Amino acid sequence: MLLCLDRHNGKKINGRKRFIVTDTLGLLLVVCVMAASVQDRDGAKTTLLSVYLFTPVRFVLADAGFAGALVEWTRRVLASTLHIVRKAPGQIGFAVIARRWVVERSLVWLTSYRRLARDYEHQPATSEAMIRWAAISSMARRLTRGAAATRQQRFVPARPAG
Numbered sequence: 001m002l003l004c005l006d007r008h009n010g011k012k013i014n015g016r017k018r019f020i021v022t023d024t025l026g027l028l029l030v031v032c033v034m035a036a037s038v039q040d041r042d043g044a045k046t047t048l049l050s051v052y053l054f055t056p057v058r059f060v061l062a063d064a065g066f067a068g069a070l071v072e073w074t075r076r077v078l079a080s081t082l083h084i085v086r087k088a089p090g091q092i093g094f095a096v097i098a099r100r101w102v103v104e105r106s107l108v109w110l111t112s113y114r115r116l117a118r119d120y121e122h123q124p125a126t127s128e129a130m131i132r133w134a135a136i137s138s139m140a141r142r143l144t145r146g147a148a149a150t151r152q153q154r155f156v157p158a159r160p161a162g
Contacts, residue, residue, distance in 0.1 A: 015036040015119055016033050016034065016035065016036055016119050016124065016127060017033070017034050017035070017036055017038060017040070017043055018031065018032075018033050018107070018127075018131065019031070019032040019033075019034070019043045019044060019046070020032075020047075020103060020106060020107065020110075020131070021047060021048075021050075021051050021055075021060065021103075022102055022103055022106045023057075024102060026102050026103075026105055026106040026109070027106075027135070027139060028106065028110075028131070028132070028135035029051065029055050029057065030047060030050045030051050030054065030055065031128050031131045031132060031135075032046050032047045032050060032128070033124040033125075033127040033128045033131070034046070034124060035124070040065055041066060041068070041069070041070050044062070044066050044070055045070065045073065048070075048074055048078060048080070048082070049078070051080075052078045052080060057080075058079070058080045058081065059080065059083065060074070060080060060081070060082050060083070061083050061084075061085050061099045061100070062082055062083070062084055062085065063084070063085060063100050064084055064085075064086050064087075066082070067084045070082060071084065085097055085099050085100050109138060110131055110134050110135065110138075113130075113134040113137070115134070116130060116131060116134055
């Protein structure tokens, strides 16, 4: 058994990189968890290959960190389009870019599950399974309740009938 705990030497921390692909609503399509030492573009290749093999998606939006040879590789090898969403030319500082924000929002939703707040798992496959479980739980809750319950709705005891 291989123990896959890796260290990201640039940030001086142990950890993982989570690559996810969501639809425009923020629902999880593909997840790949890799060691922190894996370059972003290498991890993106594995993730895009999973998207190509397991979903009918052929148009993917990504941020500027994935620009360059990855765009050409996606077009040539996967016969898909990787569109890089860039910030406005005159923009200074942070601004929400609608298409990119969907993935960031999805990561925040997943991190709200206690088990995903830290890297407890030793194997990347176990971490992927926990992310899928959290995404399925979130989707099931949205389907059954409509809107997510507020903190007050979750912790108010039921009143006795009568």
